[in-house]
Every structure is written in C-alpha cells, then in structure tokens.
Amino acid sequence: MRRAEFVMAVVMALVSLYLMWKSAELPVGWIPDEGPGGGAFPFWLGAGMLVCTLWIFLRWFRRTSEVSRSSEAYFDGRALTLFLIVGGSLTVMIGSIHLVGVYGAVPLFLAFYMRFLGRHGWPTTGAVALSTPIVAFFFFEIALNITLPKGLTEPLFYPLYDIFL
Amino acid sequence: MEVLNLLAGGFAIAFEPLNLALVVFGCAIGLFVGAMPGLGSVNGVAILLPMTFLVPPESAIIFLAALYYGAMYGGAISSIMLGIPGASTAVATTFDGRPLALQGKADVALISAAVASFVGGTISVVLFTLFAPPLAEIALTFGSPEIFALMVLAFATFIGLGGDDIPKTLFSIFIGLAMSAVGLDIISGQPRLIFFGLPGFYHGINFLVLAIGIYGIGEMLWTVEVSRGKMSISQATMSLRRIVDGVIGLKSSVKTMLMGSFLGYFVGILPAAGATPGSLMAYGVAKTISKDPGSFGKGNVDGVVAPEAANNAASTGAMLPMLTLGIPGSPTTAILLGGMVIWGLEPGPLLFVEHSDFVWGLIASLYAANLFALLINIAFIPAFIWVLRMPFTILAPIIFVLCIVGGYAPTQDMHDVWLMLIFGIVGYLMRKLDYPLAPAVLAIVLGPLAEPALRQSLLISNGSFAIFFERPFAGVIMVIALGLLILPVLQKIVRYARRSA
Numbered sequence: 001m002r003r004a005e006f007v008m009a010v011v012m013a014l015v016s017l018y019l020m021w022k023s024a025e026l027p028v029g030w031i032p033d034e035g036p037g038g039g040a041f042p043f044w045l046g047a048g049m050l051v052c053t054l055w056i057f058l059r060w061f062r063r064t065s066e067v068s069r070s071s072e073a074y075f076d077g078r079a080l081t082l083f084l085i086v087g088g089s090l091t092v093m094i095g096s097i098h099l100v101g102v103y104g105a106v107p108l109f110l111a112f113y114m115r116f117l118g119r120h121g122w123p124t125t126g127a128v129a130l131s132t133p134i135v136a137f138f139f140f141e142i143a144l145n146i147t148l149p150k151g152l153t154e155p156l157f158y159p160l161y162d163i164f165l
Numbered sequence: 166m167e168v169l170n171l172l173a174g175g176f177a178i179a180f181e182p183l184n185l186a187l188v189v190f191g192c193a194i195g196l197f198v199g200a201m202p203g204l205g206s207v208n209g210v211a212i213l214l215p216m217t218f219l220v221p222p223e224s225a226i227i228f229l230a231a232l233y234y235g236a237m238y239g240g241a242i243s244s245i246m247l248g249i250p251g252a253s254t255a256v257a258t259t260f261d262g263r264p265l266a267l268q269g270k271a272d273v274a275l276i277s278a279a280v281a282s283f284v285g286g287t288i289s290v291v292l293f294t295l296f297a298p299p300l301a302e303i304a305l306t307f308g309s310p311e312i313f314a315l316m317v318l319a320f321a322t323f324i325g326l327g328g329d330d331i332p333k334t335l336f337s338i339f340i341g342l343a344m345s346a347v348g349l350d351i352i353s354g355q356p357r358l359i360f361f362g363l364p365g366f367y368h369g370i371n372f373l374v375l376a377i378g379i380y381g382i383g384e385m386l387w388t389v390e391v392s393r394g395k396m397s398i399s400q401a402t403m404s405l406r407r408i409v410d411g412v413i414g415l416k417s418s419v420k421t422m423l424m425g426s427f428l429g430y431f432v433g434i435l436p437a438a439g440a441t442p443g444s445l446m447a448y449g450v451a452k453t454i455s456k457d458p459g460s461f462g463k464g465n466v467d468g469v470v471a472p473e474a475a476n477n478a479a480s481t482g483a484m485l486p487m488l489t490l491g492i493p494g495s496p497t498t499a500i501l502l503g504g505m506v507i508w509g510l511e512p513g514p515l516l517f518v519e520h521s522d523f524v525w526g527l528i529a530s531l532y533a534a535n536l537f538a539l540l541i542n543i544a545f546i547p548a549f550i551w552v553l554r555m556p557f558t559i560l561a562p563i564i565f566v567l568c569i570v571g572g573y574a575p576t577q578d579m580h581d582v583w584l585m586l587i588f589g590i591v592g593y594l595m596r597k598l599d600y601p602l603a604p605a606v607l608a609i610v611l612g613p614l615a616e617p618a619l620r621q622s623l624l625i626s627n628g629s630f631a632i633f634f635e636r637p638f639a640g641v642i643m644v645i646a647l648g649l650l651i652l653p654v655l656q657k658i659v660r661y662a663r664r665s666a
Contacts, residue, residue, distance in 0.1 A: 114559060144219055
C-alpha cells in the first residue's frame with residue numbers, strides 16, 4: 001500500500017503538471033473586458049491538483065494517512081490475477097469492437113467470462129451470450145435508432161435493416 | 166393552497182399511462198439494483214441513463230427518480246437476507262437486520278424496513294413539496310456570484326463533512342472540474358485541453374463517461390475483488406397474516422421512524438452527506454434515545470427502522486437543492502442533473518417557472534413511486550430473494566456490456582468508450598488508496614455551470630474576489646462554506662487540546 005500510495009501521488013503530480021502546461025496553450029492571464037482567459041480555469045485547477053499531490057506526498061512521508069501506514073499488499077496474488085483477467089478481457093472486448101463490431105465482441109466476452117471465470121455450463125453460457133446481443137439489437141438499433149459499431153460484420157446486417165428499418 | 170393546485174396538476178401528469186408504467190417499472194428495477202450487492206442507486210442511474218433516450222425527457226427523469234427510490238428500498242433486502250449491504254446506503258440496516266434474520270425473523274425485518282422506507286419517503290416528499298417552491302423563489306434572485314458561492318458550498322461540504330482524506334478529496338474535486346473544462350472554451354470558443362490532439366476531446370468529456378466509468382466499470386472491478394467469498398441466504402416465510410402482524414408490531418417504532426425521517430431529510434440536503442451518513446446517524450440517534458440500547462446490534466427492530474426511514478428521506482432531501490438551486494445533494498442526483506442538462510431541462514429556480522408542469526409531475530410521481538415501491542417490495546420479496554441467488558459471474562459480465570454500450574450511446578464515439586475504460590480502471594486503483602470519487606463526479610457535472618459563473622462574476626467585479634463576499638446571499642453562503650473548510654482544522658485543534666489537557 002505504501003509504495004502504491006507514493007507511485008499514485010507521483011503519477012498524479014505529473015498529470016497535474018501536464019494539465020497546467022496544456023492549459024497554458026490558451027491565455028491564462030486577465031484579458032481586459034473579457035475577464036480571465038480561456039486557460040485560466042483549468043490552469044489553476046491543475047495548480048490546485050499539484051498542491052494536493054504534494055500534500056498527499058507530505059502525509060505519505062510523515063505516515064499520517066492511513067494507507068501510507070498500511071503494510072497490507074496493494075494487490076494480493078489472487079486479486080491481481082482476477083483484476084488482470086477482468087480488465088484485460090474488457091480491453092480486448094473494446095478493442096475487438098473496432099474489428100468485429102459490438103455483435104461479435106459482446107458474445108465472445110460474455111462466453112469467456114461466464115465459461116472461464118464463472119465455470120457455468122455451456123447451456124447457460126450460450127443462452128446469455130446469444131440473447132444479450134439480440135436484445136441489444138432491438139433496443140438500440142430498432143427502438144432507439146442508435147447504430148452500434150459493427151466493424152467487419154456490417155454486411156451481415158443488411159438483410160436485417162431491410163426487414164426492420 | 167396554490168401548492169395543492171399545482172400538486173393536483175402534477176398528479177394528472179404522473180398518472181398518464183406512460184409515466185405511471187415507468188414509475189412501476191423504475192421501482193421494480195430500482196429494487197433489483199438496490200438488492201444486488203455492489204450496485205446501488207448511483208450505479209443504476211448512471212448505467213441506465215443512456216437507455217432512457219427511448220422515452221421523452223420528462224418521463225425519463227420520472228423513471229430514474231423512481232429507480233432511485235426503489236433502490237433505497239431494495240438495499241435493505243440484501244442487508245437483511247445476506248448480511249451484505251446491497252448499497253452503501255443500507256450499511257446501517259445490516260447491524261440489526263442481519264441478527265433478526267439469523268433469529269428466524271427475516272420477515273419482520275423486511276416488513277419493518279419496507280414500512281419505514283415508506284414513512285421516511287412520504288414524510289420527506291411532503292417536506293419537499295412545502296420547501297421547494299419558496300426556496301426556488303429565493304433562488305430566482307441569484308446571479309452568477311451566488312451560483313458560484315453555492316458550488317463552493319457544495320464542494321466545501323465534502324471537505325468539512327465527507328470524512329475522507331482531505332488532500333485526496335480536494336484532488337478529486339479539482340480533477341473533476343478540470344475534466345469538465347475539456348473541449349471548446351465556452352466564452353472564447355477556442356479548443357481547449359485537446360490531449361494528444363485526439364479529435365474525440367473536441368466534444369468534451371461527457372459526464373456519463375466518467376460516471377459510468379467509476380460507478381459501472383470501477384464499481385464492478387471493486388465488487389469482483391471484494392465478493393470472492395460465498396454468501397449464505399437466510400430463509401423468509403411470508404404470509405398475509407405475518408405481514409399484518411409485522412405492521413401492527415411496528416406501533417412502538419413510530420417515534421424512531423419519525424426521527425429517522427426528519428434527520429435523514431435534512432442530512433440528505435447536504436451534498437457530501439446524503440443517504441449513507443444519514444442512515445448511520447439515524448441508527449446512532451435511535452440507539453441513544455432507546456430505552457434498551459443494549460439490544461441494538463442483536464436484532465432490535467428500531468435498528469432497522471431508523472436507518473431505512475432515514476435513507477429514503479435523504480434521497481428525497483438530495484433532490485431539493487438539485488431541483489431548486491441546481492446543486493445536487495448526492496452523487497445520484499448529480500447524475501440526474503447531468504441528464505436533465507442534456508435534455509434541456511436545466512435544474513434551478515427557472516425550472517419551476519418555465520417547466521412548472523414537469524416539476525410538479527416529478528414531485529407527484531415521487532408520491533406514487535413511494536407507494537409502488539412499498540407494494541412491489543412486499544409482494545415480491547420471494548422473487549427478490551430468488552434473484553439474489555443469481556451468480557455474480559452472470560450478472561457482472563452483463564453489467565460490463567451494459568456499461569460499454571451505454572457509454573457509447575450518448576455520443577456514439579468509440580473514443581468515449583476507451584476513455585470510460587481508463588476512468589474505470591484508474592478510478593478503481595485510486596479507490597483502493599482511499600481517494601473519494603464522488604466529488605469528481607459532482608465536479609464534472611457542476612464544472613460547466615461553475616466556470617461561467619466564476620468568470621462572469623470576476624468580469625462584473627473587474628477581477629476582484631471580494632464580489633463573493635459583498636453581496637448578501639453570496640456572502641452568507643461563502644462564510645458557511647469557509648466555515649466548513651476550516652471545520653477539520655478546528656476538530657484537529659480540539660482533539661489536540663484535549664489530548665494535552
């Protein structure tokens with residue numbers, strides 16, 4: 001925990017500096033008859049964030065905050081594995097939406113999660129993995145008129161568009 | 166009298182078939198969301214908000230408000246049956262609700278929770294009906310300095326009353342406000358904070374991207390880690406006779422219920438406090454005023470009644486500043502506020518003038534939501550218990566999918582889906598280090614309102630911050646805000662003085 005607290009404070013301090021630098025692309029000072037420049041608001045927020053990270057660092061150094069005293073692991077082995085699998089599969093799913101679209105990525109993700117993390121049987125897994133995209137199609141594409149990304153699978157939907165749209 | 170007329174008109178709107186159906190549906194979903202461990206009203210409202218584009222904005226808000234309400238009822242179900250709070254707002258309900266269930270009195274606990282929720286909800290809606298119009302009238306005279314002062318007050322409550330690590334709370338507020346500044350500068354129209362030149366940042370960061378990231382993806386990652394153990398479900402036998410007996414048995418708890426309702430309502434109005442501390446405080450007070458404080462924690466019905474009345478009352482209390490002043494009283498109402506802004510129903514005093522029908526329709530539907538939540542809750546307790554048996558490994562991936570599709574829907578840009586994933590993961594990592602995240606969500610919603618208010622005020626005063634103290638309303642609000650900001654320092658000094666004495 002102690003090391004994680006330190007690393008997070010450093011990362012967030014860098015984020016704050018980047019934000020200040022980025023805000024300074026617009027005027028941060030006073031413009032006559034216009035008030036504060038467009039960059040002023042985020043610039044001073046970034047400065048505020050930087051002060052907070054220094055404060056967090058100070059509390060880390062003096063061991064005043066609770067996490068900076070904790071000797072518990074930030075992630076224990078099992079939690080880390082679980083986090084990597086869940087976070088990783090989410091990333092892969094979102095990435096593959098670009099390629100095979102929502103209707104390809106979603107059933108794959110559901111099947112993976114339920115079969116390998118949940119150890120559910122194929123019938124349950126299949127039922128959920130197949131019914132979710134069908135419900136999503138009718139809800140978003142038909143009822144809400146929101147086209148979800150389809151990637152390479154786009155041509156497969158032409159007959160469906162002909163029927164429903 | 167005028168209030169009664171307006172309310173009658175409101176009921177006419179609330180009882181339109183679509184709205185009434187949405188109230189019932191919203192309550193049912195809310196009960197479900199509230200009952201599932203790991204999901205509370207804020208998660209439900211954040212994840213389902215994009216789905217409500219299906220119906221007109223007014224009805225969408227009614228649906229979400231009913232969901233918010235239902236979730237407050239539902240939280241008690243898993244607190245009692247599983248011993249795991251269904252939402253943070255129901256933490257206090259586990260203290261006595263779980264012992265009651267273990268003694269085989271789960272039905273008594275569930276009925277007490279439902280009735281107390283109903284009483285808390287009803288009293289608070291009545292208070293809301295009485296307070297909202299005069300408050301909105303005062304707020305009509307507010308200019309930008311007052312609006313900005315109110316926002317400072319909202320954030321100050323997080324520092325003074327939030328109880329979290331102060332530099333981390335401040336950081337969370339600042340980063341939320343900074344994210345709201347991404348996109349085009351509202352006054353000069355110049356592009357601002359276009360990180361890495363990505364075109365997706367030109368339309369700004371939608372508050373839903375952050376809200377679903379944190380309350381959807383981040384929350385699920387958190388629950389996946391925390392809920393590794395097996396859960397055991399208590400049995401509850403239900404019959405009409407036992408329900409009637411249970412309700413009659415509550416006669417002795419009327420005082421506690423009233424106390425919880427009023428306390429919860431007023432705590433709920435404060436932005437940082439809301440339903441969770443409200444219910445914990447009500448539990449504490451109930452224990453103090455009880456004739457038999459020793460029985461608390463061992464299955465005292467009053468220990469269920471007080472927090473349940475309080476959390477429902479607080480959820481209505483949180484709506485009061487949101488609708489009348491445009492300052493949300495809780496993370497859930499912050500998301501509701503963001504949704505209303507998208508739909509062009511900008512909350513604030515003008516809403517009461519320009520969209521009076523909608524406001525009263527919403528208030529009337531809160532009365533209706535209360536009644537339906539009670540009926541659905543009691544009638545379908547066995548169904549909710551059955552649902553609680555649903556394995557988390559089925560629910561979790563479906564919620565992840567809902568988050569991703571829901572994050573895509575408002576802007577239809579994959580850029581936002583990636584951003585949401587990053588927010589979810591970083592938010593989860595920060596939460597593990599005690600960074601409070603609710604202030605960031607409140608900040609990203611309030612940012613687009615706070616920045617112009619600040620800039621216009623400074624323009625009026627030619628750059629002097631004194632303007633926030635010279636005008637009577639703004640001055641009073643700012644002084645209260647500053648008081649809250651120094652409150653933790655004062656507490657520290659008092660503690661230090663006591664230790665050395």
